[in-house]
Amino acid sequence: MAKLTLRLTLIEIVLLLGALLVLGRAAQLQLIDGASWRAEADSVRKETLVLPARRGGIYDRNGVALALTQEYFEVGVAPNELRERAEDVKAIAAALGMRPSQVASDVRTRKWIGYRGPFSGSQVRTLRGRHGVHLEGHYARHYPAGSLARGVIGALRPDSARGVSGVEFALDSALTGVPGLAVVLKDRAGRRYASPARNEREPVAGRDVYLTIDAELQEIAERAMDEAITDYEASGGDVVVLDPATGELLALASRQTVEGQVVSTKASFFTDPFEPGSTAKLFTAAALLVRHRVTPTDAVFAENGVWQMPVNSRGDTRSIHDAHKSVGELTLAQAIQVSSNIAMAKFADRLSAVEQFEALRDFGFGSPTGVEYPSEARGVTRPPERWDGYSKASIAMGYEFQVTPIQLAAAYGSIANNGILLTPSLVREVRDPSGQVLYRHQPEPVRRAVPPEVAATLRQYLRSVVAAGGTAEGAQLRNYSLIGKTGTAVRNQGGVYKAGTYTASFAAIFPAEDPQLVVIVKVDNPGGVKVFGGQTAAPITRTMLEEALAARTSAIDRLRLGRPGQDTATVVRQPDAAPIDVASRDEIVSLPMLAEQVDPPGQSLVPNVAGTTLRRAANALHRRGFKVAVRGAGKVSRTTPAAGESERYGTVVTVWAE
Secondary structure: OHHHHHHHHHHHHHHHHHHHHHHHHHHHHHHHOHHHHHHHHHHHHEEEEEEOOOOOOEEOOOOOEEEEEEEEEEEEEOHHHOOOHHHHHHHHHHHHOOOHHHHHHHHHHOOOEEEEEEEEOOOOHHHOOOOOEEEEEEEEEEOOOOOOOHHHHOOEOOOOOOEOOHHHHHOHHHHOOEOEEEEEEEOOOOOEEEEEEEEEEOOEOOOEEEEOOOHHHHHHHHHHHHHHHHHOOOOEEEEEEEOOOOOEEEEEEEEEEEOOEEEOOOOHHHHOOEOOHHHHHHHHHHHHHHOOOOOOOOEEEOHHHEEEEEOOOOOOEEEEEOOOOOOOEEEHHHHHHHOOHHHHHHHHOOOOHHHHHHHHHHOOOOOOOOOOOOOOOOOEEOOHHHOOOOHHHHHHOOOOEEEOHHHHHHHHHHHHOOOEEEOOEOEEEEEOOOOOEEEEOOOOEEEEOOOHHHHHHHHHHHHHHOOOOOOOHHHOOOOOOOEEEEEEEEEEEOOEEEEEEEEEEEEEEEOOOOOOEEEEEEEEOOOOOOOOOOOOHHHHHHHHHHHHHHOOOOOOOHHHHOOEOOEOOEOOOOOOOOOOOOOOOOOEOOOOOOHHHOOOOOEEEOOOOOOOOHHHHHHHHHHOOOEEEEEOOOOEEEEEOOOOOEEEOOOEEEEEEO
16 A cells, blocks of 8 residues: 555656646746747748838829839739639639630649739739739839930839939939838748738828929920931930929920930930020120110120230230121120120120129029929039139120029029029929828029019010021011020030030020010030021020910910910010110011911911921921821821811811821
């Protein structure tokens, strides 16, 4: 009996020790090592995923999509999870555009099937919620308008959805959304399946940005630059279209020829300064008027086109030439009209270097404009203490300082806006994903560049440039008036001015009476027989405005223009001795119509444009008062309505091309 009791006691002790060991081990696993084991189990069974947020879209001012982020899907199929295999196979094949036999073979022979696609949301719509079909979404940036305004829009990094240039970079924080978090469960094979509480945090889409760009004007501007490269054998060029009342940029086009290839993605209108040439003569004129250094009757001798300008007390001279030879004396207004270098150099001598420099500064030169674009150039404007005996004359002619096209547009915008310099803007609105407006652009005045009466006088000067005898008389429109200034500057290459190479430009304000647009056109190094701004940039400006007026939608407010045929071009004659009365009404003089342009009242004959290029066909139709729709590409074959038919102004003529 004693032995039995001892045995039972030993067994109890062993069992107790075993229980203590089990409890100790359990305590170690649960209390001491529990966190690490739970983490390891979760890493095998669970996975936390970052749910990407949709990047905000970029649109033009009218809602035309320029950059969108769309969701694309990869499709995974787990054959053992399919409930109705035959119907599932048919649905998968139909949705993904595959042969049912191929899908059936995959389902029969494989444990997991991955179709990478990518497939759009509409393609996989019928597969959502189907057992055994797993959808994995990815976002990709898409540019519906193709290359339109790509230099402005910019691009994303190839390895991420972050902006690297243009608006994509400048407004990256607004466009980028807030990623979400999701938890998925995995089976022993590592395959994912949704957990009951999958999403810990839903992704928040980025904000949408509406630019000030008008897509139709942008297309017109880019087409004009493409044709300038061909027609004038140019190495590049820029177009800037700005609303002078708001500072909004309506079109920005840039082209450069690099090793025989035309590059359209550079934003040289923001980043590449140039010497503006005679378009800058207006700013020296502004300084003279503001400081009352000239009267309407003051005149200087034009030296018959060649002048040896004294530059120091030692008797050194500098030879100054006028491209348009002038005989006799010229007032300041006439010097602007014929773009006389000699007269402007003589008038500039009435200013000190500081006064001339301050005028450039007041118009915004030498400082970034503040437009919402990264790496904007500030231009080059040397302080007066670094000027020499040539500098005042050179700057009066548009040399020895550099401006960007956007700075030049803003400066001319201040002249159109009664002297108020505004900050140019690319962003019109920012909206949240629900469409609520978070930001709306308001005009941002920088300073008053000149008094209103001086701005009015400068506009009077510009009228004479496009009138008979001016350097841009070929730029005037048939039914509406514009004013502007031409420029032709010899190009500086490696610190040396190279004869025979030019930068041709034209700065225009349209219309003259109630400005809505400032247009800057710059043509780099035209290589044909036409090299002056009045021969190249001015005709491009006229063509662009004609196309904009004939377009179905554009930023031009036609109600402010009046009815076509009633509003006419403005020509202002400025007698040598007559004072300029800036308060008086403009004298309106109708341009004579050519005999072949006389049409029935309110109607026009459709011209025969068969066999011509689309550009020439569009120009011919626009000049006859028609709107244009294009079908096809290449040479024009016919039009609808046909050539010779009489149609009302504003009728849409469809141009059919090969």
